[in-house]
Amino acid sequence: xxVVSQHPSRVICKSGTSVKIECRSLDFQATTMFWYxxxxxxxxxxxxxxxxxxxxxYEQGVEKDKFLINHASLTLSTLxxxxxxxxxxxxxxxxxxxxTTSGGIETQYFGPGTRLLVL
Amino acid sequence: xxxxxxxxxxxxxxxxxxxxxxxxxxxxxxxxxxxxxxxGEGPVLLVTVVTGGEVKKLKRLTxxxxxxxxxxxxxxxxxxxxxxxxxxxxxxPNFTNTGNQFYFGTGTSLTVxx
Numbered sequence: 001x002x003v004v005s006q007h008p009s010r011v012i013c014k015s016g017t018s019v020k021i022e023c024r025s026l027d028f029q030a031t032t033m034f035w036y037x038x039x040x041x042x043x044x045x046x047x048x049x050x051x052x053x054x055x056x057x058y059e060q061g062v063e064k065d066k067f068l069i070n071h072a073s074l075t076l077s078t079l080x081x082x083x084x085x086x087x088x089x090x091x092x093x094x095x096x097x098x099x100t101t102s103g104g105i106e107t108q109y110f111g112p113g114t115r116l117l118v119l
Numbered sequence: 120x121x122x123x124x125x126x127x128x129x130x131x132x133x134x135x136x137x138x139x140x141x142x143x144x145x146x147x148x149x150x151x152x153x154x155x156x157x158x159g160e161g162p163v164l165l166v167t168v169v170t171g172g173e174v175k176k177l178k179r180l181t182x183x184x185x186x187x188x189x190x191x192x193x194x195x196x197x198x199x200x201x202x203x204x205x206x207x208x209x210x211x212p213n214f215t216n217t218g219n220q221f222y223f224g225t226g227t228s229l230t231v232x233x
Contacts, residue, residue, distance in 0.1 A: 110161035
């Protein structure tokens with residue numbers, strides 16, 4: 001299957017600093033990338049949809065000035081958590097959409113996630 | 120508002136038992152996917168179902184897409200400890216919405232006890 005990587009896998013930072021997370025599709029071009037946030041044993045909460053070369057679309061309640069998304073190429077999207085606070089601590093997962101199944105339906109492939117801890 | 124509701128939310132069973140996880144919605148989806156996620160990792164795609172009434176089998180896992188494409192089920196036969204994880208259904212794109220995103224279910228946390 002398609003491979004999506006995330007970097008870093010784990011980050012600890014001080015309150016007030018900014019953290020950048022990279023999401024790369026390694027063997028296909030992703031027309032769309034998604035960023036999710038997940039709390040322990042809960043489902044994924046969509047934060048924003050990122051399309052290459054255009055502004056990201058944020059879900060209701062997600063601050064676009066706090067969670068900056070840049071999708072500079074068809075294989076790379078970045079999420080920057082600006083002025084991070086302890087409540088931003090979470091598991092952040094990206095996914096890339098591309099390729100097709102035998103039925104012609106595009107599939108989402110997920111990165112391994114980034115664990116952010118803000119002290 | 121959660122478009123896709125999964126049940127049960129938590130499930131703990133003994134090795135060798137059978138189980139079924141349900142994914143229900145009032146919305147129609149063009150496709151539905153099932154994922155399994157282990158702690159600290161991203162979700163891994165198990166299957167995609169596209170046609171109403173479709174049934175797919177993956178070893179001991181059987182997936183069914185409802186005739187109206189609003190619901191799905193995952194049945195595991197003779198569960199093993201390796202099946203432990205968070206099971207997520209995801210539907211999309213949704214015919215009643217203009218977005219192109221997938222919508223995730225509420226999740227089912229499965230624990231199989233040896």
